Amino acid sequence: MASRRRFLSNGIGSLALASMLRDDGLLASEPTRGPHFAPKAKRCIYLFMEGGPSQMDLFDPKPKLNELDGQPMPDSLLEGVKFAFTQKDSARLLGSPRTFQKYGECGMDMSDLLPHLSKHADDIALIRSMHCEQFNHLPGQLLMLTGTPFRGWPTLGSWINYGLGSPSRDLPGYVAMTTLGRGLPGGAASWSSGFLPSNYAGSLFRNEGSPVLNLANPSSISPEMQQRTIEAVNELNRQRFSEVKHPEIASRIKNYELAYRMQSAAPELIDLSDEPESLKEAYGLNREDKTGFQSSFARNCLLARRLVERGTRFVTLFLSTWDQHSKLDSELATNTQISDQPVAALLQDLKERGLLDETLVVWGGEFGRTPLGENRSGFKTVTGRDHHPYSFSVWMAGGGVKGGQTIGQTDEIGWGVEKDPVHIHDLHATILHLFGFDHEELTYRFQGRDFRLTDVHGKVVKKLLA
């Protein structure tokens, strides 16, 4: 064990290490299911933009909407539509003040708020035709994260770990990190394993201090005492095992060894001293900001790369919140100020390390925002947009996704989807496909029923596949 710690601290590439030590069962004792066909994606970094980013101010330019700024919407479009807060009768269309340009060889539209990401247009598959039916945050987020708007179901990361296991011997297969303004509506449900066994749940990591709960030894216990403790525990467990022969004891022994390894691997993970300054600069790690959100999110992006590099199967980074009911212009700029540079740097970094091909990067929220300005009662002026599940934008890159393309089209004011609709279930089916699964076959029996991520829906979006 001690030699292994030296091995790590000598800085030998952890990827090589992970493959040398490839393990069958991740940090979990459950057997894994294995893919149905060869996966293109081996790992995923899901950038979850909580709150509903405004698509027509970032990815989906709508000149007609700008033209109609201040006009009412045709009644026909509003029939049967539900809003969280907007009062239908007096709502007016709200144009976007952003300027758009075409980027990359593919000529992908992006707004002036995305100066860094736009350099990666040719890596990205932009889906402008996402849609769902959930117009409130938590049901929407649960739908995006678990495939249902209800609590109690496993998140995508749990499904993928359940299906594939994790090659990491020292770190959890599923990690969540947060940069939170107002907190997450679902709290720990956002990385829950639902009805899957709890070893498939995401582990919440901090990006400083002791990254995992209970990772650090109690303050009076020195490292040598901890090591001796685990030796003694395992020795006594072995004696017990030889006596009573319960296989759970063997798992317990293995898990104490894994826990001990994690105690050195996790602090090593968040120790960025071996990363070059230029890279930290590229991620924007040292940007000064009052709230600390900029550096926190940048750090999380860099840690996401370090995690997947060390074998973690699924990383979710939450950035909260994009919920701009008012002050859209300034707050959206704040969000992109926080996230544009680190996200672009992450893509670049993955690419340079040859990881992007097998790392799926997904960027998106739970829904988009209305082309209508939000005139919630009590608002003096209209400066924001309400929740809009009928069309929104999500992008993906790497991991077997065909970059440099824009999929789908919304109508001229950006209300509904006109071409190639992609429901959240379709997105999930496609992600599972990239990981080598037929989404109809990856099931888990609970309360007498075989459940799957896509419930009874979902079709793979072939256009997305490389």
Added chain:
Amino acid sequence: MKLLSTWLLPSLLLTGSQLIAKDADHWAFQSIESPAAPYFSDRALPSPIDAFVLDRLQSERLDFSPEAPPEILYRRLNLDLVGLLPSPETLAGFLEAWQRDPDKAYAAAVDELLASPHFGENWARHWLDLARYGDSDGYLGDTLRPWAWVYRDWVIEAINRDQPFDQFSIEQLAGDLLPDATQDQKIAVGFHRNNLKNTEAGADRELDRTRRIVDRIATTGTTWLGLSVACAECHDHKHDPISQKEFYQLYSFFNNTTDSDVSVRFEEEWAAYEKRRSVWEAELTKLETALTAYDPDPPASEKSSTTWTGIIPDKVEAAGTDLAIQEDGSILASGKTPSTISYFVEAPVKEAKTITAIRVEALGSFGEGREQGSPVGRGKDGEFVLSMFFPDLIVEGKARRIPVTSASATHHDGQDVSEAFTSSLEGWRVASNTYQTQTIVFELSKPTELPAGSRLKFSLGQKFGTGNSLQHFRISTSSESAPFEPTTETVDPRWAALRLPIEKKLANPPAKPDSKAQSLVEVVGSERRNAFIHERGDYTRQGEQVSSGTPAILPPMQPAESPDRLALARWLFSPDHPLTARVTVNRIWQHLFGDGIVRTSDDFGTHGDLPTHPELLDWIASEFQRNGWSRKDLIRSIVLSSTYRQASTNTNPDLPNSLLWRQNSFRVPAETVRDIHLVASGLFEPKIGGPGVHPPLPDFVAAVGRSVKWPESKGPDRYRRGMYIFLKRTVLYPMLTAFDAPDTSAACSRRDKTNTPMQALTLLNDPVFYECAETLGRAMNEKHGANIESAIDDLFLRCLNRPPDAGEHDTLLSAHNDFAGFSKDPELAMIATTRVVMNLDEFVTRD
């Protein structure tokens, strides 16, 4: 699940009745027989249970394992029945009795544990998994449920008094509908209040209502029928004979059931209140006596020397508060108390006159006897601030400010009262608990003529905040010349000083208990809804209308005109019902063996596991019914059996244990992991019931939900059982989650029993567990000093309830020596040694 695509086709080909015909043979739908136990002429078996199990074992040429050693048996009984560890003293008592007569000692231990109040806690915890108990709504906001625990405590109490399971169930499904429903029955029906509720602003309320009903059907199905009824929500059940229509017939039972919080009276709480009340009365009487001894009558008042004429307002206005003009022209504020406020008062000028000063009286009065007086302001303790006072003269619709030059007041609480006409937050401030009328006089810059027919308007602003506004006030004017003294009616200060504490007492009587419980009631009259099939489970797509009814595959209900929830609950316990008794005894068996006789304790349908011992299951189920559904009798009969009392040693690792040739060994449930640490360390606080507690939680865990508050518990509440940890659904207690406590989103019939490195980290480093090791280690060091060998024996006894063998002893001693060498601190070395024992697999395992 092969879903619609594969299911739709066959269902189109088969009619409902054919479906039923196909599945009618399924074992679980057959009525429960009471089979005779196999007879063994050559073996004395303590229980018919053993005859069934042995018969099956012998058919495979197997036999029982030997009985477990007494200390293991006793530990097993303690963990299974009360979920706690025995103390070394009770263990010693048991072993002593065992020496005299093993069977008698064992039976006595069983009875003692069944009678322990902790029995109800342990078995309530199992039940609460089915009830998906939580202390918050779940979803965004995750609103707290301050009274959820009242239901939880009812479960504990009902199990402790061994309420027959049929009554226990009927009260939870339909307690509100029982004739003359008691308080307990209304609390019990809170079972179905425990499910998630989405209160997010703008959420689809009808969707949430339907989801909650679907959950109630699913939970009822899992809990009593052992069927995945909710699979038929969107289409006919794929493999069990329940049609979509039948699902909505069940749905109809709950379609007119609505949330209702009921007031409950806890005698203990009222006794405490009565006690506080009598102390309060005594204190009040003492104060009254002092006043009476001085002067019982309110003193006469002095009058001001200046002549003041009260205005007679005809218009008063304030946003958020009610202002009323009194007969004497004064103005009384009532209703809500906004933090800040402006009062506007207008009065007509009937005859022309010239005024020189304006007076505002903040009217207060002492009460008489037990009647409370009224303080001058609306602040929490009767204080007020008048931040702004602006008089205007309105002539022919045009308002003109009347300039003020100075102000003086009877009482000013250290403030410069002139701020009252120079616009600031402060101004005229009168301290709390002032019951005497106070006045402020504003001297005008120059005498001001008021023409007949003009109007006076006064703006009285309170910008200070916290609701410190005037309560009752009067405005007057004077035409005399300066100086103006802000005199007021004064009372004898000595009398006032004696009356004031009485007023304070009267203002703060002990609060009456106001406990509530989450209950359900039935909607009556025209508000009742009809139930429809929801096409593909979408509530907006109404299909055929349905009425309440139960699935045709099961025995029919008692005929009734309009069967209600009570009829549904009673139907579950009809003598010929094939499922309820089987499902219930199977789940109890599961808690005593780690696995049920039907391993899928949540699914007795055609895709569930078959029973390993079908005749045994039926025999126990029929006994359960015959014995009046007594949970304790059932548990007693199982734990007294030889089957239960076998050793768990896995002498044949290649042989699965579904036939029960040994006891099972399994890791204890999450809450028990915590509880046994607390018990072994001596930190355990055994208090039963009451609101949930908040043991320490790291900020970064507590902060992930929205608007999360985790008010850390102090004192003994930190050491309560795991089942009392406040169950906030967006911030589940990480230690419990790590050991597979369910997330309470749905009924949980069987917990996972995972084994993970996160559990290892938790057992090693969780501050609570370290504190336990520290406490026990210190105690061992104090008790045994340098005698490490006896400390090791003691540790084993406390944590594992058995002495160490030689190998274990040596291993631990050698570790201890190393710890002592590393730390040079005997106490720390003993703590580290204790920590080793508390991290052993055996410590968290029930063998």
